Amino acid sequence: MHPDTLMDGVGSPLRGLERFYQGRRVLVTGGLGFIGSNLVHALVRRGADVTVMDALIPQHGGDEYNVADVRSRIRVEIADVSDSDALKPLVEGQEFIFHLAGQMSHGDSMRNPELDLGVNCLATLRLVEVCRHCNPSAILLNTSTRQVYGKPQRLPVDEDHPTVPVDVNGINKLAAEYYHLLYHRVYDVRSVVLRLTNTYGPRQQISNDRQGMAGVFLYRALKGLPLRLYGGGDQLRDFNYVDDVVNALLLAAASPGCYGKVFNLxxxxxxxxxxxxxxxxxxxxxxxEIVPFPSDRKLIDIGDYYGTYQRFRYVTGWQPQYDLADGLKASVDFFSREREHYVV
Amino acid sequence: MHPDTLMDGVGSPLRGLERFYQGRRVLVTGGLGFIGSNLVHALVRRGADVTVMDALIPQHGGDEYNVADVRSRIRVEIADVSDSDALKPLVEGQEFIFHLAGQMSHGDSMRNPELDLGVNCLATLRLVEVCRHCNPSAILLNTSTRQVYGKPQRLPVDEDHPTVPVDVNGINKLAAEYYHLLYHRVYDVRSVVLRLTNTYGPRQQISNDRQGMAGVFLYRALKGLPLRLYGGGDQLRDFNYVDDVVNALLLAAASPGCYGKVFNLxxxxxxxxxxxxxxxxxxxxxxxEIVPFPSDRKLIDIGDYYGTYQRFRYVTGWQPQYDLADGLKASVDFFSREREHYVV
Structure with missing residues (x-):
């Protein structure tokens, strides 16, 4: 099941996207990272004029190899979003800005909270400020995380669920969301916030746990190592294959009904x-294999989590096209082909 | 009505506070500012061993004159909370840390969002990090603001009301709250968050609007200038006289039932x-006099706001002792005596 075939389904909301981004000027921050690079591929396939901005901060998942096969068709700038001087000329003239740069490791955010604040909070504030001043008509898509909810008080989690982040990453990502929504309300910056859940798939940094357990498990499985489950493994999670997430990003940015709002995937x-x-x-x-819960993880564990994406579905028609078995199969196929680079 | 007489009321929760802080080592950040300096006076009266840390950032309200009459009985360090090197030796050995340093102007936070982030968000993160590492048994009191709620969705606003900040200040103060609560949960740092509403009274910076309309009105009234109301003046607000707020701070930090929690005043x-x-x-x-709403204020106006402090009352017994007429009378008396310094 490749998304390009899925889009031919009659009435599929994805169908309209086929030509929507053709010739559009699009900036992808974090475009060398996991989700960013998959988005870049999707945009290039659709004929968009793509600029990538990525700081290649070690451990954040950026990797020039992720866009190697489309490298000649995009512009890549190695720079940090928090560097406003570098950011300004890249923001000017863009029609769409997908903000995927960031730090997403919950553990790292606890070990170095200030770095997380800089990358997730300050950089986002600078981005919305630059947009407001240099390109107020651009459409912004901000990727956030279900981590802003913390430990669920009810399931499935909807967007009105209280936000009680249980780690520094959740706090800073929530502040970043608020900046986007504020700049929409006060300055009419057209911004959408998507709260992503466990995303997995091709080009994910799977050789460490910084992009979540889904990736670590993939890595271990591909290496033939036993899959380690903390504390019994009965915690519930929801998973999105990266192509579904990319479609959600493309749809959200193309849907005026989304601007100024927050949606779960x-x-x-x-x-x-x-x-x-x-x-x-x-x-x-x-x-x-089952192993005891490491104490540093137990502190920030959120128990069961699954969210509802019904609000996003009502506004855009989006539905995930890959179930877990299909998505994992596609991921294993990709990483088996690309073993030499990703599974080291 | 002076609070020292109020405390003699039978059964008053404030009574127990009379000796509680005697000989206690207390750090007050922002201790040269409006609420901070009133707290310093209250602590000195109770025989506490007080250290003040204040960066004297122009426009933030800090003023050495505010503690001139107790200057010989306290230690004052002019330094910024975000300066971790300066902060560490001041935090070490303290039993109580009242964190009042910060930027509270909503308008300034929109004009210079990054400064607000540094002062309210980054500085707080550094404070909790230093406490965690250098003095994990200290009790922390963090002053927040009703601004985190944004435009009320229901009245009176309780602590479970959704937080939808309508300015950068509200976003950064909310992130600061989250840091405190997280460090309580994960590292057992004993932290209380109080969300203050419109506070007014002696030592307030009233010569500009950075500490709210209550102060500006006082200034204009003391100058005999007409009081300007935006858009009709029918917006509802709740007001706390600063002595009541100081009592709330003292009670909260002395009440183990408050640690790890958020309370409205x-x-x-x-x-x-x-x-x-x-x-x-x-x-x-x-x-x-009634004047039209300036456009930059309308954008961040929150309409009616009043909160309920019942949760805090249940845990500590606190109730405001000053009604508005008494508090304004006491304020006018203070500023009339101190006209030369504050009403220029």
């Missing part, structure tokens, strides 16, 4: 980590 | 701005 069902690791283990022939 | 009734200006005008012989 999510899946049609939740899986326990045991179920996740069994599906993956079967694809790769890897075992599952 | 508030008043027993709300007043429209017209009512406020009439009470004040009668005290000073000043007229009231």
């Amino acid at each position: 999510g899946a049609d069902r939740a899986y326990s980590l045991v179920q996740y690791s069994r599906i993956l283990g079967e694809l790769c022939g890897a075992e599952t | 508030g008043a027993d009734r709300a007043y429209s701005l017209v009512q406020y200006s009439r009470i004040l005008g009668e005290l000073c012989g000043a007229e009231t």
Whole structure:
């Protein structure tokens, strides 16, 4: 199931996207990273005029290899979003700005909270300030995280669920959301916030845990190592295959009904980590093992989480096209082909 | 009505405070500012061993004159909370840390959002980090603002009301709250967050609007200038006299039931701005005039606001002792005596 075929379905909201980005000037921050580079591929396929801005901060997932096969068709600037001088000329003239640069490791945000503040909070503030002053008609898409909710008080989590972040990353990403929404309200900057849940798939940094457990499990499965589950593995999660997330980003930015609003992404069902690791283990022939909860993780663990994306669906028609088995299969296929680069 | 007499009331929760801070080592950040300096006076009266840290950032309200009459009984360090090297030795050995340093002008936060982020967000993160590492047993009191709620969705506003800040200041103060609560949850730092509403009284910076309209009105009334009301003046607000706020700070930090929690302050009734200006005008012989809403203020106006402090009352017994007429009378008396310094 490749998204390009899915888009031919009658009435699919994705159909309208086929030509929408053709010739459009688009900036992708963090465009060398996991989701960013997949977005870049989707934009290039659609004929967009793509500029990538990426600081290649070690551990944040940026990798020039991620765009190697489209490198000649895009412009790449290695610079940090918090560098306003570098940012200004890149923002000017863009029609769409997808802001994916950031730090997403919950653990790293606790170990170095100030770096997380700089990358997720300050950089976003500078981005909206630059947009407001230099390009107020650009459409901004800000990627946030379900981590802003903290430990769910009710399930599934909708966008009105209280935000009680349980780590520094969640706090800073929430502040970043607020900046976007404020600049929409006060300065008419057209900004959308999407709260992503566990995203997995091609080009993910899977060799460490900084992009979440979904990636780590992929790595271990591909290496034939046992999949380690903390504390029993019955925690429920929802998973999105990266192509579905990319479609959501493209749809949201193209939908005026989304501007100034916050939306969850999510899946049609939740899986326990045991179920996740069994599906993956079967694809790769890897075992599952249960290990005790490490104390530093227990402190910021959120228990079960799954969110509802119904609000986003009502406004855009988006639905995930990949179920977990399909998505994991596509991911394993990709990483098997690209083993030499990603599975080291 | 002086608070020292109020505390003799049988069963008053304030009574127990009389000796509680005697000999206690206390750091007050922003201790040269409006509320901070009033707190310093209250602590000195109670025999506490007080250190003040204040950066004297122009426009933030810090003024050495505010503590001139107790200057020989306290230690004062002119330094910024975001300067971790300066902060560490001041935090070490303290039993209580009252964090009042900050920027509170909504308008300034929109004009210079990055400064607001540095002063309210980054400085707070550094403070909790230093506490966690250098003095994890200290009790922290963080002053926040009703501004985190934004435009009320229901009245009176309680602590579970959604937080939808309508200016950069509200966003950064909210992030600061989250840091405190997170460090409580994860590292057992004993931290309390109080959300203050419109506070007024002695030592307030009243010669500009950076500490709110209550102060500006006082200034104009004391100068005999007409009191200007935007857009009709029927917006409702709740007001706390600064001595009541100081008592709340002292009670909260002394109440283990408060640690790790967020509480509103508030008043027993709300007043429209017209009512406020009439009470004040009668005290000073000043007229009231209605002017159109300036466009930059309308954007961040929150309409009616009044909060309930019932949660804080249940845990600590606190109630405001000054009604608006008493508090304004006490304020006018203070500023009339100190006219030469404050009403210039």
